[in-house]
Amino acid sequence: MIANTMTALAKTQPREGLWQVQAPVPEIGPDDVLIRVKATGICGTDIHIWSWDDWAASTVPLPLITGHEFAGEIVEIGRNVQGLTLGQRCSGEGHLIGSDSRQSRSGKFHLDPGTRGIGVNVQGAFAQYLKLPAFNVVPLPDDIPDHIGAILDPLGNAVHTALSFDLLGEDVLITGAGPIGIMAAAVARHAGARNVVLTDVNDYRLALAEKVVPAVRTVNVAKEDLNDVCAELGLKEGFDVGLEMSGNQAALDQMVEALVMGGKIALLGIPPGQSPVDWSRIVFKAITIKGVYGREMFETWYKMIAMLQNGLDVSRVITHEYEAADFTKGFAAMRSGRSGKVVLNWS
Helix, strand or coil, X not given: CCCCEEEEEEECCCCCCCEEEEEECCCCCCCEEEEEEEEEEECHHHHHHHHCXXXXXXXXXXXXXCCCEEEEEEEEECCCCCCCCCCCEEEECCEECCCCCXXXXXXXXXXXXXXXXXXXXXXXXXXXXXXXXXXXXXXXXCCCCHHHHCCHHHHHHHHHHHCCCCXXXXXXXXXXXXXXXXXXXXXXXXXXXXXEEEEECCHHHHHHHHHHCCCCEEEECCCCCHHHHHHHHCCCCXXXXXXXXXXXXXXXXXXXXXXXXXEEEEECCCCCCCCXXXXXXXXXXXXXXXXXXXXXXXXXXXXXXXHHHCCCCCHHHEEEEEEHHHHHHHXXXXXXXXXXXXXXXXX
């Protein structure tokens, strides 16, 4: 039996924090499913919403149940839905798209300009139940547990960014050792990169990266010169591919200088505002830059599930798990800078 009300975490006031509330269980439409949430991940976006910064204040409608990283099971199915079953374990794509844009009509769903996000623009996954279009559901194989299913969204960011360019035999520089940067390092190694170097100034996260990806070379750029690392690895011309995960302008500038002529950069990190860029340096080095947003629907999901089933291990990037009732501890851990992924359990 499905209750009429549910426990959820919501942004109800325009100030710092989230609040536990009782909310109606969502009513699904003919093309939707209702998911009983088992586990959710806390994302950097959720931290912005918690802090109620300028971006959150201009983007998030109030009141709103937040959260968009989840795993659960299907407990109700709309009458038009086919191919899904009651009790089926799943995660799902949190970007809700339209069907009338050129991008959507050509199958480039992740580029739809009308995209809305669960937990950002519409009611989200920090709740006992979530309504999701059946189109967005991603079934979970039995060998992928709920706590990994709950972080497939950010893993998808890492996979989309890392696989933007061919990595086989390449030397890869990653700036930003947050959870997505660490997972990108794991993906790069799994995809056959020769050397993977990960930079940051946070010793805790660099140490975590070494636990998750033992073959990564970590560099605290406040203490060690990246040029010395290149010499150590025998990289006379520099790195072939850069994955920018930090949103830090100095890190991007350093990456440009560290790349070979004709190098490639995939940008996932978001700078906090307008940033000066030395475009002449990028032009004269013939560097290719690709901006990355979300995940390719649904190729990224296919590839990351296949890699997880074929030996990719990101389990150690999860450093804290809490019951949903202890969500304040989870957010404190994320905001401390001394955590990897934080998972809230709802079961």
